[in-house]
Amino acid sequence: MTDVRTDITQFRGSHYDFGYAQGAAIKESPVLKNRRDSWRIRKPRFQTWEQDVKHAFMRFAPGIWDELLGMRDALGLPMTDVLRDFGHYRVNAKPSGCSVLTGSNFMVRNYDYHPTTYDGRYSFFQPTDQGYAMMGPTSRVTGRMDGMNEKGLVMAYNFMQRRKPGDGFVSYMVGRIILETCATVDDAVQLLKDIPHRGSFSYIVLDRSDETYVIEVSPRSVDVRRSHTCTNHFELLTHENRHHLDDSTRRLNLIQEKEDRICAYDAFRLMNDKDRGVFADLYKSWAGTIHTTAYFPKELKAWFALGGDRDPVIFDFDGWLRGDDVATTSIHGTLDTKLGLSNTD
Secondary structure, three states: OEEEEEEEEEEEEOHHHHHHHHHHHHOOOHHHHHHHHHHHHOOOOOOOOHHHHHHHHHHHOHHHHHHHHHHHHHHOOOHHHHHHHHHOEOOOOOOOOOEEEEEOOEEEEEEEEOHHHOOOEEEEEEEOOOOOOEEEEEEOOOEEOEEEEOOOOEEEEEEEEOOOOOOOEOHHHHHHHHHHHOOOHHHHHHHHHHOOEOOEEEEEEEOOOOOEEEEEEOOOOEEEEEOOEEOOOOOOOHHHOOOOOHHHHHHHHHHHHHOOOOOHHHHHHHHHOHHHOOOOEEOOOOEEEEEEEEEEOOOOEEEEEEEOOOOOEEEEHHHHHOOOOOOOOEEEEEEOOOOOOOOOO
């Protein structure tokens, strides 16, 4: 077992200042060292052309480009390095798990991946220049793997397959741009039809209308369905699926057996309890459950647990938007592995 933690960050201000603060915070931290060391193990299989990336950000989320400039200035790195490590345009993704269940006014989600890629950072950001305020765990500092914004739009994504990648944004930056720019599920659908995609993922979105969409995305096509459950295979873009879907189907069946009339707390326990069959310990296979989250768009509240068999920490996002800082500075848990998170040596 390994003790792990997620550090909570809170920032109100411009995107540039936010980027500078993040760069300063990670400059001497294991997060930056571990991120850069990863390229010594595997060479990036992509090109990052600064003007192409800038053009994409200026079209879809110009504030995030300012954030990257702030990180560049704080870290004192060339922009090519900043875009490689934190721009998240044209980056390959490893296979992973993840499960999502939505109900009346809630989304519960397991994030399954490799611990050493996990930031161990949970961010509250309220921009003063442009874009919506948001909360959620970060991925590669600037991205979000799930979260909620001030309009009550909730987002999570699930990996589908890595074959035939295209030129575009990776999932955690797409998730961030959804939270940054979209107020409703319909806004999210339109964005996902417009934005260029690097890989194949399903994006699950819920808003205050209680409408849930699963948007199936590949670099070649986008399709939309209404559903309260999602694991790691497409149901519309089936020609894009991987060949081995047994575990994804097994988890989906377990969730669907319980989805009718399930309450948020029972859904959280279904996902987080290790003996229920959805939580996974497959960390070396890039598919172990690292966190379980729940979001409540009408109340603007969220739950978060690091590791399994945990009671959730409760966040009042509505209160934070009114100026009440979160008193908790970190969240602790354990993972059944010897692997640590990116924020540890």
